[in-house]
Amino acid sequence: MKADTQLIDSGREEKWTQGGVNPVVQRASTMVFDSVSDMKHATANRAGDTLFYGRRGTTTTFALSKAMTELEGGAGCALYPCGTAAITSALLSFLKHGDHLLMVDTAYEPTRAFCDNMLKNLGISTTYYDPMIGKDIDSLIQPNTRMLFLESPGSNTMEIQDVPTLSKMAHQHDITVVLDNTWGSGLLFKPFDYGVDISIQAATKYIVGHSDAMLGTAVANEKHWPRLRENSYLLGQCAAPDDCYMALRGIRTLSVRMKQHQQSALTVAQWLKQHPIVKTVLHPAFEECPGHEFFKRDFSGSNGLFSFVVNCRDEAKITAMLDGLKHFKMGFSWGGFESLILPVNGLDRLRTAKPWTEEDRVIRVHIGLEDVDDLIEDLAQGLAMLS
Numbered sequence: 080m081k082a083d084t085q086l087i088d089s090g091r092e093e094k095w096t097q098g099g100v101n102p103v104v105q106r107a108s109t110m111v112f113d114s115v116s117d118m119k120h121a122t123a124n125r126a127g128d129t130l131f132y133g134r135r136g137t138t139t140t141f142a143l144s145k146a147m148t149e150l151e152g153g154a155g156c157a158l159y160p161c162g163t164a165a166i167t168s169a170l171l172s173f174l175k176h177g178d179h180l181l182m183v184d185t186a187y188e189p190t191r192a193f194c195d196n197m198l199k200n201l202g203i204s205t206t207y208y209d210p211m212i213g214k215d216i217d218s219l220i221q222p223n224t225r226m227l228f229l230e231s232p233g234s235n236t237m238e239i240q241d242v243p244t245l246s247k248m249a250h251q252h253d254i255t256v257v258l259d260n261t262w263g264s265g266l267l268f269k270p271f272d273y274g275v276d277i278s279i280q281a282a283t284k285y286i287v288g289h290s291d292a293m294l295g296t297a298v299a300n301e302k303h304w305p306r307l308r309e310n311s312y313l314l315g316q317c318a319a320p321d322d323c324y325m326a327l328r329g330i331r332t333l334s335v336r337m338k339q340h341q342q343s344a345l346t347v348a349q350w351l352k353q354h355p356i357v358k359t360v361l362h363p364a365f366e367e368c369p370g371h372e373f374f375k376r377d378f379s380g381s382n383g384l385f386s387f388v389v390n391c392r393d394e395a396k397i398t399a400m401l402d403g404l405k406h407f408k409m410g411f412s413w414g415g416f417e418s419l420i421l422p423v424n425g426l427d428r429l430r431t432a433k434p435w436t437e438e439d440r441v442i443r444v445h446i447g448l449e450d451v452d453d454l455i456e457d458l459a460q461g462l463a464m465l466s
């Protein structure tokens with residue numbers, strides 16, 4: 080089955096749709112049984128898609144888990160109330176006191192904060208590594224290293240990692256490989272083809288796709304699925320059926336939305352590239368983006384999120400530019416139908432393996448589904464204020 084057909088078909092088994100097109104929203108805490116033997120059967124099968132108790136899932140969450148597993152290509156998918164919960168649960172499910180974690184330097188800021196605070200307090204140490212380290216990751220592996228965490232592209236600065244090489248090195252030491260695949264969305268990057276053990280998404284972004292629900296997913300391969308599933312359950316992680324329904328609805332249009340995000344973002348990025356105030360465009364599809372060769376090798380396309388560096392350090396001018404935009408609102412998210420813009424702060428503090436030396440301003444944009452001419456016109460009048 081081709082990818083686009085799979086997006087339409089996935090999670091739509093008759094037992095979940097009950098004759099309708101979409102899976103039914105089953106809201107439930109309590110499942111009731113008529114007999115002791117029914118209850119015993121549910122208990123014995125509670126780790127699968129048998130109704131047992133709301134926290135273990137309802138038919139709606141089973142449908143989404145199945146759809147996400149098909150999209151990313153693993154053995155099973157655990158659901159969480161947000162992407163951050165998926166990340167922290169994966170870390171806690173596979174790390175214990177005394178273990179060592181290798182975390183990419185360009186990780187999403189709260190991921191980093193979780194390592195520096197909660198994991199540290201639990202006696203789990205973290206070493207940050209340069210996203211471009213490749214096979215030299217070997218030199219950072221310690222006898223107690225248990226997990227290698229990747230995020231590709233890197234948050235805000237968009238470095239693409241050599242996932243197969245990193246995975247191969249990690250597996251030589253029996254280290255679990257976890258990837259934040261939110262940008263790749265399971266559509267643009269197939270994590271299990273490149274050696275990843277657990278692929279996480281903030282489904283809040285492109286999967287839901289309409290900026291109206293928070294949701295996290297973690298898809299694991301055969302080896303890691305039972306432990307991820309059981310430990311996430313012990314941590315009390317589950318997702319609301321209504322939000323799962325939103326994600327299921329988002330999945331149907333993921334591919335068409337993504338094509339438009341990609342096309343418009345590339346148009347805007349090309350336009351920015353020739354603008355005199357723009358120093359660099361940090362877009363994985365552009366040669367100057369670190370890891371562009373891995374993007375070309377491993378990804379089937381790009382989306383609406385990228386950054387650019389402006390030749391301007393004047394805060395007042397940048398503030399006036401951002402305040403004056405009409406179609407770009409400021410928001411700490413991306414992946415919805417709308418365009419967003421964000422001044423990136425604190426890179427000097429957030430990069431420790433390879434210090435950030437760029438003094439000019441990094442601006443992150445999410446190119447939405449508006450007409451691209453309107454977006455360029457908006458940016459043109461904004462950037463004019465910087466010169």
Ligand SMILES: Cc1ncc(COP(=O)(O)O)c(C=O)c1O
Pocket residue numbers: 161162163164187230234259261262280281282283293294295411412413
């Ligand atoms: C790359 C990445 N991972 C994880 C998250 C966290 O997702 P959530 O906001 O659903 O907790 C975000 C949110 O911005 C993100 O950008």
